[in-house]
Every structure is written in structure tokens, then in C-alpha cells.
Amino acid sequence: MTISDPSLDSVDSPDDDSDASGDSPAAARRPIDPERIGLGGLLLAGLLLVLVGTRLVTGVAAVIALALTLGTIVMLIVTAVLGGPEARRKIAPYGLLKPGMLWLALFYLAPLVTLLRNSLSTLPSRFAVKAEFDWNFGNYSTAFTDFGGQFQRGFGYAAVATILTILLGYPLAYVIAFRGGKYRGLLLGLIIIPFFTSYLIRTIAWQSLLADTGPIPNVLDAVGLQPLLDAVGIMDGDKILNTPAAVIGGLTYNFLPFMALPIYVSLEKINLNLVDAAKDLYSGSVRAFFTIVFPLSLPGVFAGTLLTFIPASGDFVNQQYLGNPNTSVIGQSIQNQFLVQNNLPVASAMSFVLMAIITVFVVIYSRFFGTDDLA
Amino acid sequence: MNTPNKNTPNNDFSRMAMSRRRLLARAGVIGAAGMSLPALLAACGGSDDASPTTDAGSGAEPAGSDAPTAGGGGGSLFFENWPEYVDPTEDDLTGTVDRFMAESGIDMNYAETYNDNVEYFAKIQPLLGTGKTIDPDIIAPTSWLVGRLIALGWLDKLPIDQVPNVANLRPDLMNPSWDPTGEYSLPWQTGFAGIAYNIDATGRELNSTADLFDPEFNGKIGMLTEMRDTMGLLMLAEGVDISTVSTFDAAASAFEKLEAAKNDGQIRRFTGNDYLNDLSTGNFAACVGWSGDVVQLAIENPSIRFVIPEEGGTSWADAMVMPKGAANRDAAAQWMNFCYDPVQAAQITAWVQYVSPVAGVQAELEKIDPELAVNPLLFPDDATVARTFAFANLAEDVEAEYDARFAEITGA
Numbered sequence: 150m151t152i153s154d155p156s157l158d159s160v161d162s163p164d165d166d167s168d169a170s171g172d173s174p175a176a177a178r179r180p181i182d183p184e185r186i187g188l189g190g191l192l193l194a195g196l197l198l199v200l201v202g203t204r205l206v207t208g209v210a211a212v213i214a215l216a217l218t219l220g221t222i223v224m225l226i227v228t229a230v231l232g233g234p235e236a237r238r239k240i241a242p243y244g245l246l247k248p249g250m251l252w253l254a255l256f257y258l259a260p261l262v263t264l265l266r267n268s269l270s271t272l273p274s275r276f277a278v279k280a281e282f283d284w285n286f287g288n289y290s291t292a293f294t295d296f297g298g299q300f301q302r303g304f305g306y307a308a309v310a311t312i313l314t315i316l317l318g319y320p321l322a323y324v325i326a327f328r329g330g331k332y333r334g335l336l337l338g339l340i341i342i343p344f345f346t347s348y349l350i351r352t353i354a355w356q357s358l359l360a361d362t363g364p365i366p367n368v369l370d371a372v373g374l375q376p377l378l379d380a381v382g383i384m385d386g387d388k389i390l391n392t393p394a395a396v397i398g399g400l401t402y403n404f405l406p407f408m409a410l411p412i413y414v415s416l417e418k419i420n421l422n423l424v425d426a427a428k429d430l431y432s433g434s435v436r437a438f439f440t441i442v443f444p445l446s447l448p449g450v451f452a453g454t455l456l457t458f459i460p461a462s463g464d465f466v467n468q469q470y471l472g473n474p475n476t477s478v479i480g481q482s483i484q485n486q487f488l489v490q491n492n493l494p495v496a497s498a499m500s501f502v503l504m505a506i507i508t509v510f511v512v513i514y515s516r517f518f519g520t521d522d523l524a
Numbered sequence: 525m526n527t528p529n530k531n532t533p534n535n536d537f538s539r540m541a542m543s544r545r546r547l548l549a550r551a552g553v554i555g556a557a558g559m560s561l562p563a564l565l566a567a568c569g570g571s572d573d574a575s576p577t578t579d580a581g582s583g584a585e586p587a588g589s590d591a592p593t594a595g596g597g598g599g600s601l602f603f604e605n606w607p608e609y610v611d612p613t614e615d616d617l618t619g620t621v622d623r624f625m626a627e628s629g630i631d632m633n634y635a636e637t638y639n640d641n642v643e644y645f646a647k648i649q650p651l652l653g654t655g656k657t658i659d660p661d662i663i664a665p666t667s668w669l670v671g672r673l674i675a676l677g678w679l680d681k682l683p684i685d686q687v688p689n690v691a692n693l694r695p696d697l698m699n700p701s702w703d704p705t706g707e708y709s710l711p712w713q714t715g716f717a718g719i720a721y722n723i724d725a726t727g728r729e730l731n732s733t734a735d736l737f738d739p740e741f742n743g744k745i746g747m748l749t750e751m752r753d754t755m756g757l758l759m760l761a762e763g764v765d766i767s768t769v770s771t772f773d774a775a776a777s778a779f780e781k782l783e784a785a786k787n788d789g790q791i792r793r794f795t796g797n798d799y800l801n802d803l804s805t806g807n808f809a810a811c812v813g814w815s816g817d818v819v820q821l822a823i824e825n826p827s828i829r830f831v832i833p834e835e836g837g838t839s840w841a842d843a844m845v846m847p848k849g850a851a852n853r854d855a856a857a858q859w860m861n862f863c864y865d866p867v868q869a870a871q872i873t874a875w876v877q878y879v880s881p882v883a884g885v886q887a888e889l890e891k892i893d894p895e896l897a898v899n900p901l902l903f904p905d906d907a908t909v910a911r912t913f914a915f916a917n918l919a920e921d922v923e924a925e926y927d928a929r930f931a932e933i934t935g936a
Contacts, residue, residue, distance in 0.1 A: 274920075275920055275921075275924050276649060276653065276672075276676060276920075277653075278649060278650050278653035278654055295932075356801070357805075360805045360806075360807055361805070361806055361807050362805060362806050363805070385743065385789070386743065388743060388807075390807065391743075391792050391793055391807075473789070473791070473792055473793060474786045474791055474793070474794055474933070474934055475786065475787065475789065485931055487646075488642065488643060488646045489642050489646075489927070489931060490927060490928065490931060491646065491649070
């Protein structure tokens with residue numbers, strides 16, 4: 150295969166692939182489009198890495214596949230070196246994409262394919278190490294029928310917690326961004342500081358704070374709020390620990406920084422002259438906020454919502470320590486199926502259903518709020 | 525993890541420090557329903573070690589904080605055991621591991637990284653299940669898991685002929701249901717599951733499993749995630765002999781009772797070893813608990829009581845076994861022999877306060893701690909023993925049914 154033919158560069162327009170099957174002898178000898186080499190090499194290498202990563206090819210075949218992967222990289226370099234400036238210009242994006250794409254192929258796509266295969270497999274015996282792939286769609290109906298309640302609670306708690314983090318996080322970010330002055334850095338630091346402690350420890354600490362004889366129920370009781378909170382269903386009699394409210398509260402507490410920080414970033418970028426201009430035009434503060442500041446900060450709210458809702462819907466730590474047996478959520482069920490029941494196929498199916506539902510939510514959500522200028 | 529709670533009676537800091545030690549005693553840092561984030565667990569454990577209590581214990585171990593995969597080979601005996609399950613070298617006392625190393629000249633790596641039966645099984649399954657070996661020479665799973673490992677063929681027979689002190693094994697532990705030939709396991713410690721309660725919260729003495737279903741305690745009852753202990757108690761209350769049970773049907777009504785209690789909100793939480801915290805703060809009025817834990821807790825907080833219910837309680841054992849292909853058989857035999865010497869076993873009992881599997885410990889313990897030597901939960905009388913039953917070794921498919929139903933109810 151000869152690749153170098155600089156004479157053709159001048160007639161080959163970058164976007165024109167339609168003349169690839171030209172009728173002149175010169176066109177027949179024309180080198181393969183560098184873009185195709187780039188794209189083909191990228192896809193081939195990605196596919197090979199997925200095959201190796203999922204162990205669909207093993208042993209000698211895996212070595213050959215890895216050698217081929219390496220070959221596509223060499224091919225890219227050879228094409229670039231021999232192809233002249235135009236070819237290099239075309240091939241550069243693929244070369245730059247390659248490390249990231251190959252990383253994703255091996256560490257994201259391959260595990261995903263493995264999970265998908267597992268979710269369609271059957272365990273030959275209870276303690277079998279390997280599930281056998283046999284298109285067992287029954288795992289998916291098990292996931293839906295046996296764990297419907299856990300799915301509902303998982304998403305319900307996450308949704309309520311996400312709304313609460315917006316209600317708490319937005320004013321917090323607003324005050325820091327616009328009223329923080331020279332203390333901005335310090336205030337942001339204070340949001341981050343709890344992260345120096347383990348997530349688990351922070352959640353377990355709430356067990357002590359919310360315990361029946363702990364400080365929070367005592368204070369609520371002393372100020373006479375307990376009957377009210379009991380009536381609206383936040384407290385269950387005299388207890389708040391091990392209720393749905395405690396689970397949602399734990400999620401809200403743990404995910405608040407993930408909401409506040411993106412909102413802060415988008416608020417901080419807003420040019421305050423716009424607000425001044427609005428006021429010059431006789432807009433009140435409230436109207437200026439809702440027509441200027443809030444729309445401009447939506448990308449932050451959007452990012453914060455994703456960062457909060459997605460992990461919160463799969464979270465099981467808060468339910469584990471702050472919930473009760475009637476508040477179990479899907480994340481807990483998945484880890485139980487994986488590690489207690491040793492039921493890899495059903496656990497995989499549940500994970501896939503969870504991912505699918507989250508994806509649908511995110512797609513619908515992004516239709517409404519848009520991601521065009523996601524901060 | 526244990527924020528001292530000023531509002532609870534008898535709840536000063538020194539007692540919390542003590543309860544923390546017991547909190548770690550059996551099921552590790554967090555034994556709650558299949559808690560499975562090893563990194564988070566490690567983080568939690570690490571933080572505990574850094575706490576200012578002087579009895580952090582494992583810090584004095586020669587290799588207590590090693591990762592489970594560390595060490596092991598090279599002729600050094602590797603025992604992976606539950607946390608806080610052997611007397612450490614502290615103050616002016618030399619721990620059992622150090623005494624053994626000094627006496628035998630064997631280098632020993634004693635790791636306290638066995639936190640949870642189910643989690644540990646999930647960790648070793650991919651290795652032993654495909655014929656590979658694991659690092660530890662000895663591990664101490666609970667009896668039901670020993671039975672499962674034997675059935676799966678993942679254990680080596682113990683070098684019993686090199687352990688003359690095996691003659692000191694308590695007669696009732698010879699040829700147990702989980703290891704009918706007694707060739708694969710040697711109990712490390714044993715104990716009972718019964719009802720633990722906080723009399724400040726109950727207002728009365730309890731003596732029956734039925735008390736756990738008293739509507740007066742709605743939302744104040746705890747049950748263990750260890751299926752055989754929770755179900756064992758409920759099945760005994762239904763009149764089922766758990767030491768001979770072999771079908772799922774026998775447990776069906778007990779499962780229904782558990783499910784109804786869970787749906788009614790009677791059960792506050794299914795816990796691992798963290799029940800001690802809930803019990804001492806009064807979140808639990810009563811719960812299913814383990815004897816050794818409560819012995820220690822009761823010394824510091826007289827409100828905490830333990831009773832083996834009149835319907836019967838369960839007895840369990842954590843037994844030393846050697847995983848298939850374990851390297852240091854001779855050293856392991858010497859260690860087992862050492863621990864089955866009543867003089868040494870009494871040292872362990874004095875610290876861990878469970879029921880020793882070694883006969884003759886009581887006489888030795890009298891010399892160390894006469895008060896402990898007459899504690900009925902360490903040295904149960906015949907009437908108590910007659911009321912406790914070991915859960916039968918379930919067939920694999922039956923066990924699968926139990927586990928699935930239990931998981932469904934515990935809300936996972």
C-alpha cells in the first residue's frame with residue numbers, strides 16, 4: 150500500500166468524499182482518505198479493546214487483538230508522517246481522540262458490555278463463579294416485579310432531595326457569589342470542609358444527632374414542634390431517625406455541595422451590570438432576578454441537578470443508616486443481590502434498568518432545560 | 525461514630541469508649557445488612573483506630589492493620605480473624621499472639637480484617653471457586669459458613685493429629701452439625717443469640733421472644749441481619765426445632781410473622797453489630813443480640829440486660845478452618861494447640877468474654893478474674909444450655925430459599 154502522493158493534495162477538497170470512486174487511473178491509485186484511516190483505526194482499536202476487555206477473546210487471540218490495536222496506532226503515525234500537511238491536518242483529531250476513546254472502550258464500554266451479558270445470563274448453580282450467557286430476559290422481569298417498590302422509593306427520595314438541595318443550595322450560592330465579598334473563598338471552603346471526612350462517617354454521625362434521645366428530637370420536643378411534625382408525617386411519633394424524612398434529609402445534606410457549587414460557578418460569571426441596567430429601566434429587584442439572574446444561572450442548576458439526582462437515586466448508605474426496613478431503595482437491593490445473594494444476573498439486570506431509567510430522566514430533563522451552554 | 529450523648533442516662537464518655545470496643549467485637553466495624561463498600565469500611569475503621577481511647581487494641585497487634593492480602597506466605601503463619609477477638613498486648617499484659625510467637629519462634633501475621641461472613645465469602649468465592657488459593661492459612665467463619673465451605677470442597681482437613689490439646693475441646697462441640705466428622709474445623713469462640721434489652725426503655729424484664737412483638741415497643745425493636753440468629757429465635761418461638769430443621773416450609777410461619785412485624789413498623793432496623801449503639805442510646809428497647817457483647821456492655825451499663833428467651837435461643841460458633849491450599853500447616857497446628865491450652869484460652873476468654881470452646885477454662889479463669897468465672901453467660905448452666913440450639917446445616921437449595929425470603933423481608 151502506498152500512501153504518499155503529494156500531487157493529489159491540491160485537488161482533494163477536505164469535505165469531498167464523493168469522488169473517491171473516480172474513473173481516471175490516477176484516481177484509482179489515489180491513497181485512502183486519511184480521515185478514513187483515522188476513523189477506521191479508531192473504531193477498530195476500540196472494538197478490539199472491548200473484545201479483550203470483556204474476555205470474549207482470550208489467550209493468543211487477545212494478544213493478536215492487542216497487537217492489532219497497537220498496529221492502528223502505528224498506522225495512524227505512519228499515515229501522518231508520510232501523508233504531508235493536509236493528511237496530518239485531517240488525521241490530527243483522530244489521533245487526539247484516540248487516548249480518550251481507547252480509555253473509554255476498555256474501562257467504560259467493556260464493563261458495560263460485560264454487565265449486559267451478565268444481565269442476560271443464568272447461574273448454573275448458586276455459588277457458581279461464572280454465569281452462563283443464554284439470553285435469559287427473565288432477569289429483567291424479576292428486576293421489575295420484585296423490586297418495583299425499591300425503584301419507586303429510590304427515585305422518589307432522590308427527586309425530593311434534589312428539590313430540597315436546590316431550595317437550600319441556590320440561596321447559599323447566591324449569597325456567597327453576590328454578598329460574600331472578601332469572604333467568598335472562606336465561605337466556599339466551609340462548604341467543602343465536611344468532605345474531608347468520610348461520607349460514611351458523616352452519615353453515621355446523623356444517627357447520633359437524630360437518635361430518639363439525641364439533641365435534635367429533644368430540641369423539637371422542647372419547642373413544641375413535635376406534634377406538628379408528627380401530624381405532617383415528618384416525624385413518626387417521637388422518632389425521626391429511621392423514617393423516610395431522615396433518609397431524604399441525609400441525601401439532602403450529603404449532596405448539598407454538589408448543587409451549591411455548580412450554581413455558584415454560574416452565578417459568579419453573571420455580569421452584574423445587567424442587573425444595574427435592568428434597574429435603570431425601572432425594573433424592581435425581584436423582576437431583575439427572575440428575568441436576568443435566574444435564567445443565566447440555569448446551567449448551574451441543571452448541572453447540579455444531574456450531579457445530585459443521579460448518584461442520589463443509586464445511593465444506599467443513607468437508607469442503610471437512617472432508614473428502616475420499609476424504606477429500602479434500589480441501590481441497596483442491587484448491592485444485596487450482588488454481594489449477599491450472589492445473584493449476578495439479576496443484579497446486573499437491575500443495574501441496567503436503573504441506568505436506563507436515569508438516562509430517560511436526563512434526556513427528558515435536558516429537553517426542558519437545555520444543555521447548550523452548560524457551564 | 526459514637527458521639528457521646530449527654531442526654532442519655534449512664535452515658536458518660538468512658539462507657540461509650542468501652543462500648544465502642546464491644547461494638548467492634550464480633551461483626552466488625554459495620555456488619556449491617558451486607559454493607560459492601562470495603563473502602564468506606566476501611567475509612568471508618570481507620571478513623572476508629574485514631575480515636576483517643578486507650579483500648580484501641582489492634583494498634584498493639586504485630587500486623588493488625590494489614591490489608592487482607594498482605595503477607596501470609598514465606599513461612600509466616602497468617603490468621604485472618606474477626607476484629608477484637610483476641611487479647612492484644614496492652615498495658616502490662618502480653619497478648620496471646622505475642623506469647624505464641626515468643627514461645628514457638630513462629631512469625632505470625634494476625635489480621636483483624638474478617639468483618640462479615642457474607643462479604644468475606646463474596647471476596648474469596650472467585651478465588652477458591654476457580655481453584656486458586658487465598659493468602660490466610662487460617663480463617664474463622666461462623667459455623668454455617670464452615671458448613672458451606674466444606675460442602676463446596678474449599679477447605680483442607682486440619683492437621684488434627686498434630687494438635688494434642690484437641691482433647692480439651694468441649695464435648696458438646698465434637699462432631700457438630702456443620703462439620704459432622706470434625707476434621708475441618710476447630711471452634712475459636714462460641715456464644716448465644718438471645719434477647720438484649722434496655723430496661724430503662726422497656727420498663728420491665730423480658731423473658732420471651734413474644735415480647736419482641738409487643739405493640740408497646742412499636743418501632744423500638746431491632747433484629748440481626750445474621751439470618752440464622754434472627755430466624756432461629758422466631759422459629760423456636762413457633763415451636764420449630766432448629767437443630768433438625770431441613771425444609772423451608774418449617775420456617776414459613778416464622779417468616780410471615782417477621783414480615784408482618786416489619787410491615788407494621790414494629791422493627792426499627794435490621795442491624796449487624798451496630799445494635800449495641802442503638803440499644804445503649806435507647807433507640808432500641810429490645811433486640812436480638814449476642815451474649816458476649818452484652819456481657820461487656822452490661823458491666824458498664826446495668827440497664828442493659830440479656831436473656832435467653834424461654835422459647836429458646838440460638839448457639840453459634842466461629843471456627844478456625846484452613847482454606848484449600850493453605851501453606852503453613854505445621855505452624856497452624858502449633859497455633860491451634862497453643863490456643864487449646866486452657867491456660868492460654870483463659871487469657872483470651874478474660875478479654876473477649878465469649879463462651880470458650882476449651883474445657884477447663886473456668887478453673888484457669890478463676891485465677892485471673894474470679895467474678896467473670898461465675899458469669900452464667902460465659903459459663904452457662906445446664907438449664908441454659910438445654911434452651912439453646914444450633915441451627916441445622918441447611919441443604920444448598922433450602923438455604924437459598926431462606927436467604928432469598930429473608931432478604932425480601934429485611935428490605936434489601
